Amino acid sequence: MKVLLVNPPAGDLTIGLRHIAQVEPLALEIIGAAAPDHQVEIFDMQIDSDLADILQHFQPDVVGASAQIVQTYTAQHVLKMAKEFNPRILTLLGGHHVTLNPQEFNMPFIDAIVLGEAVPAFQEVIERRRQGRDFDDVAGLAIPGVDGLHFTPVRSFPATLDHQPLPDRTLTAAYRSRYFYLFESPVASIQTSMGCTFPCSFCSCQKFTRRRFIAHSPEFIVEDLCRIKEDFVMFCDDHSFIDVQRMERLHDLIVERGIQKRYFAYTRTDCVVQNPATFEKWARIGLEMVMTGLEAIDDSNIGAVKKRTSVEINEQAIEILRKCGIGLSAGFLVMPDFTEDDFRRIDSYVAARPNIVLMELTPLTPLPGTDLYAEQKENLLTDNREVYDLAHFVVPTVLPLRDLYGLMSKYYLRAVWRAIMRLRLYRPRYAFKRHIPRLIAGTLQVAAMLRQAHETIRTSIPGEQ
Ligand code: B12
Numbered sequence: 001m002k003v004l005l006v007n008p009p010a011g012d013l014t015i016g017l018r019h020i021a022q023v024e025p026l027a028l029e030i031i032g033a034a035a036p037d038h039q040v041e042i043f044d045m046q047i048d049s050d051l052a053d054i055l056q057h058f059q060p061d062v063v064g065a066s067a068q069i070v071q072t073y074t075a076q077h078v079l080k081m082a083k084e085f086n087p088r089i090l091t092l093l094g095g096h097h098v099t100l101n102p103q104e105f106n107m108p109f110i111d112a113i114v115l116g117e118a119v120p121a122f123q124e125v126i127e128r129r130r131q132g133r134d135f136d137d138v139a140g141l142a143i144p145g146v147d148g149l150h151f152t153p154v155r156s157f158p159a160t161l162d163h164q165p166l167p168d169r170t171l172t173a174a175y176r177s178r179y180f181y182l183f184e185s186p187v188a189s190i191q192t193s194m195g196c197t198f199p200c201s202f203c204s205c206q207k208f209t210r211r212r213f214i215a216h217s218p219e220f221i222v223e224d225l226c227r228i229k230e231d232f233v234m235f236c237d238d239h240s241f242i243d244v245q246r247m248e249r250l251h252d253l254i255v256e257r258g259i260q261k262r263y264f265a266y267t268r269t270d271c272v273v274q275n276p277a278t279f280e281k282w283a284r285i286g287l288e289m290v291m292t293g294l295e296a297i298d299d300s301n302i303g304a305v306k307k308r309t310s311v312e313i314n315e316q317a318i319e320i321l322r323k324c325g326i327g328l329s330a331g332f333l334v335m336p337d338f339t340e341d342d343f344r345r346i347d348s349y350v351a352a353r354p355n356i357v358l359m360e361l362t363p364l365t366p367l368p369g370t371d372l373y374a375e376q377k378e379n380l381l382t383d384n385r386e387v388y389d390l391a392h393f394v395v396p397t398v399l400p401l402r403d404l405y406g407l408m409s410k411y412y413l414r415a416v417w418r419a420i421m422r423l424r425l426y427r428p429r430y431a432f433k434r435h436i437p438r439l440i441a442g443t444l445q446v447a448a449m450l451r452q453a454h455e456t457i458r459t460s461i462p463g464e465q
Helices: 025-033 051-058 069-085 096-098 119-130 217-229 244-257 269-274 276-284 299-304 311-324 340-351 369-377 401-422 436-459
Strands: 002-007 037-044 062-067 090-094 112-114 140-142 189-190 233-236 262-266 287-295 327-333 355-361
Touching: 002 025, 002 051, 002 069, 025 037, 025 119, 025 311, 051 069, 062 119, 062 311, 069 096, 069 262, 090 096, 090 276, 096 327, 112 119, 140 355, 189 217, 217 244, 244 276, 269 276, 269 287, 276 311, 276 327, 287 311, 311 327, 327 340, 327 401, 340 355, 355 369, 355 401, 401 436
Parallel strands: 002 037, 002 062, 062 090, 090 112, 189 233, 233 262, 262 287, 287 327, 327 355
Antiparallel strands: 112 140
16 A cells, blocks of 8 residues: 655744754654555655645555644644545544544544554554455544544553664655754654653653653664664653663663764753763763753742752752763743743853753643643633644733743843854854754744744634634
């Protein structure tokens, strides 16, 4: 069969990271590799837009789309178009937001929602389809219907992720030179684990695996790394270092195999504090930057979101990482009661800590499916999924939105400028990279969109269009 896997674009109103980062649809490379007996193509709508043309030329039997929250409507649009193009096409949907909120996708043009980790369920569904059999008893699906979604038996989580195939990155060969992440291009993504065991109330990652941590073995990861051509590799995990022994073993295998790359990974600060030697070793084999949520510069705000760290732990982690030469991309929550003084204090905190390369300011956002969402449900300014992009405010704020977005824009530009200086990006090694003009344009566009974002929220409130 012919299988077309589509990465829908983010919504028009989305700010998110799309103007400053564009990375491979790793999920689709894994799903595509899971169908080796079929003819698979990936259509990445971050870059390509003519879906009608690819439908016409490829004539798929199956169309699968992926959806994070900001792709809710575009993923629906993709599958609707596919069904309209040819009603016999099997339309499948998977991904993070869909798994946590399948009820948002009970639509007649979607044949099945593949929940969670998805690989075995996807394989069974397409095999049944090939044999012309029904798949409504395959575990791990939500099947749309006029009476609501029909859930097939829950699929239990595997003990490891090693049953998955290695991602097939040849499926994105035509796009790879266009992928970039902030200051880095080319860039490759790798998944080494899935899930997080911590209870942070704002984060949907722990919900995806019901607070389990499921990982690839170091042996699997190293095979994957050996197949990656790019020098800069993003670990697309929720918290790569949760199982420190695994990361120690992976470190040893990387050394043994002589793999030389530069890495970016997500971690928590308490993990850094508990395992300084591991980070020191990883720094030596190329861990250049970690993305970590410091969240706040006072313990009350850290406690309020159930992060289970503290300012003291953050301080110690920053110092350990500094000694290792690892930079931080540090996330701070922008709380609804923030005033300019709060922005100023975070900015001074970052200014005083030179290894915080990038300060990421993230409005506290109740993502559907999280505990925070359940708490704030009655309070939301909008249901429009395009603006649940961790850049818009979707709950009422103390400052008027126009002022708050003005501050976001001002401190965003300041953060990027500081990152340029701290990474010394004006050096020729960076300055002449092909994606830099795109990044500069993207940065200015984000700043401009932030300044206008109070209008976006107003017009996305149902009834105010
Ligand atoms: C790396 C990452 C990024 C990368 C890009 C990732 C990508 N390829 O698009 C960057 C940094 C650019 C990014 C950007 C954003 N991200 Co992000 N990101 C992640 C992170 C850490 C890992 C994602 C990943 O690659 N996972 C590995 C892949 C293999 O897993 P997967 O996508 O879940 O796919 C599996 C299944 O879901 C399923 N599946 C997926 N698609 C399909 C399709 C079909 C047909 C089938 C059958 C199955 C299937 O099979 C896959 C294999 O098991 C996640 C955390 C997380 N747990 O997902 C956040 C996360 C996905 N991001 C999030 C958000 C909000 C964003 C942004 C809006 C804003 C921001 N500030 O980060 C933008 C929007 C990007 C966009 N799509 O337009 C949220 C999404 C919340 C939600 N409810 O959807 C997450 C969950 C983080 C969080 N808790 O807040 N992100």
